[in-house]
Amino acid sequence: MICRVLLLTIMLLMAMFVSLQAGSVHIQLSQLWTGLTAQQSLVLWELRLPRVLMTALVGAGLAVAGVALQALFRNPLAEPGLIGVSSSAALGAVLVIVLGGTLWGQVSAWQMSAAAFVFAMPMTVFLYLIATRRGKTDVALMLLAGVAINAIAGALTGLLITISSDTELRSVVFWMMGSFANITWQAVGLVATVMLISLIGLWRLIKPLNAFLLGEQACLHMGYAVQSLKWWVMGLSALMVAVAVALVGVIGFVGLVVPHMVRLWVGPDHKMVIPLSALGGATLLVLADLLARSLLHPAELPIGLLMALLGGPFFLMMLLKRRGFNA
Numbered sequence: 001m002i003c004r005v006l007l008l009t010i011m012l013l014m015a016m017f018v019s020l021q022a023g024s025v026h027i028q029l030s031q032l033w034t035g036l037t038a039q040q041s042l043v044l045w046e047l048r049l050p051r052v053l054m055t056a057l058v059g060a061g062l063a064v065a066g067v068a069l070q071a072l073f074r075n076p077l078a079e080p081g082l083i084g085v086s087s088s089a090a091l092g093a094v095l096v097i098v099l100g101g102t103l104w105g106q107v108s109a110w111q112m113s114a115a116a117f118v119f120a121m122p123m124t125v126f127l128y129l130i131a132t133r134r135g136k137t138d139v140a141l142m143l144l145a146g147v148a149i150n151a152i153a154g155a156l157t158g159l160l161i162t163i164s165s166d167t168e169l170r171s172v173v174f175w176m177m178g179s180f181a182n183i184t185w186q187a188v189g190l191v192a193t194v195m196l197i198s199l200i201g202l203w204r205l206i207k208p209l210n211a212f213l214l215g216e217q218a219c220l221h222m223g224y225a226v227q228s229l230k231w232w233v234m235g236l237s238a239l240m241v242a243v244a245v246a247l248v249g250v251i252g253f254v255g256l257v258v259p260h261m262v263r264l265w266v267g268p269d270h271k272m273v274i275p276l277s278a279l280g281g282a283t284l285l286v287l288a289d290l291l292a293r294s295l296l297h298p299a300e301l302p303i304g305l306l307m308a309l310l311g312g313p314f315f316l317m318m319l320l321k322r323r324g325f326n327a
Contacts, residue, residue: 001272008279012056015286019052020044022290024298050183054191055289056282058248061195061240063281066255067273068202068237071209072128072230073142076260077318080241081252083127083142084149085120089245091153092119097172098164109187109247116242123149124234175249179302180289187247194243198236202274205232209270251304253311254281260318
């Protein structure tokens with residue numbers, strides 16, 4: 001395991017170093033010792049470093065949230081964006097942007113995060129209740145429920161956009177496309193705190209999560225509190241998704257692609273899947289953000305759009321694989 005963690009850590013650091021240097025203002029990291037110009041120093045410390053750190057944190061959080069939800073549903077197709085958790089969190093964040101701009105003026109990151117969590121958590125619980133029966137998840141029902149939740153959340157979000165002012169509309173549209181532009185150190189601190197707490201919480205649940213893969217009855221016979229486990233998994237995964245969505249918009253498929261690839265690499269043991277998924281998710285999103293900044297330079301491709309273009313075919317491939325396996 002140590003070798004795999006070391007390999008992904010090196011890949012992540014290399015991706016972050018490349019991302020820090022790329023852009024309109026070229027920066028060689030060797031200049032940290034020889035001296036940066038005033039412009040380079042401003043770009044590095046106030047724009048690129050917060051952005052790269054936020055990208056890595058969000059990627060890690062979304063990947064681990066995908067691991068947690070897939071363990072809860074015992075199905076590799078459970079992903080925050082596909083089953084409606086991300087769109088529900090987005091609805092809460094947009095509600096704060098629109099109403100907050102009218103009622104109390106300035107909207108802060110923690111307000112958007114709190115509202116996103118308030119909307120994401122009940123939807124996670126609702127989806128689990130509707131798609132799971134007697135410890136088994138109906139995959140078709142789960143995906144159909146996700147489609148319905150996404151449609152309802154999208155319609156309500158569209159309604160809020162319709163009644164928003166021009167200033168609020170620009171904020172919402174820019175945010176909804178998914179972007180790591182204009183990230184502040186305050187936002188990085190908030191996300192780092194939430195992700196660290198959630199990762200520690202899920203790390204303490206590794207043994208019951210492994211037992212839960214065998215079924216609820218097996219988990220109970222091993223002495224674990226199944227209902228408590230479910231609530232913790234739903235709460236921590238919803239929290240990670242809510243904070244990520246609130247600050248950078250909806251970014252899909254990270255929680256689907258990364259855990260799937262990690263399980264193919266190391267197997268289902270969450271002791272290995274959780275840390276490797278965190279590193280893999282961080283690496284994937286840092287590279288995707290670098291690609292989004294480079295493809296249409298000097299314009300920037302929305303990261304949510306890019307991940308949909310990359311993740312959509314992967315999801316279809318997984319569905320076709322399952323169909324072939326079940327046939």
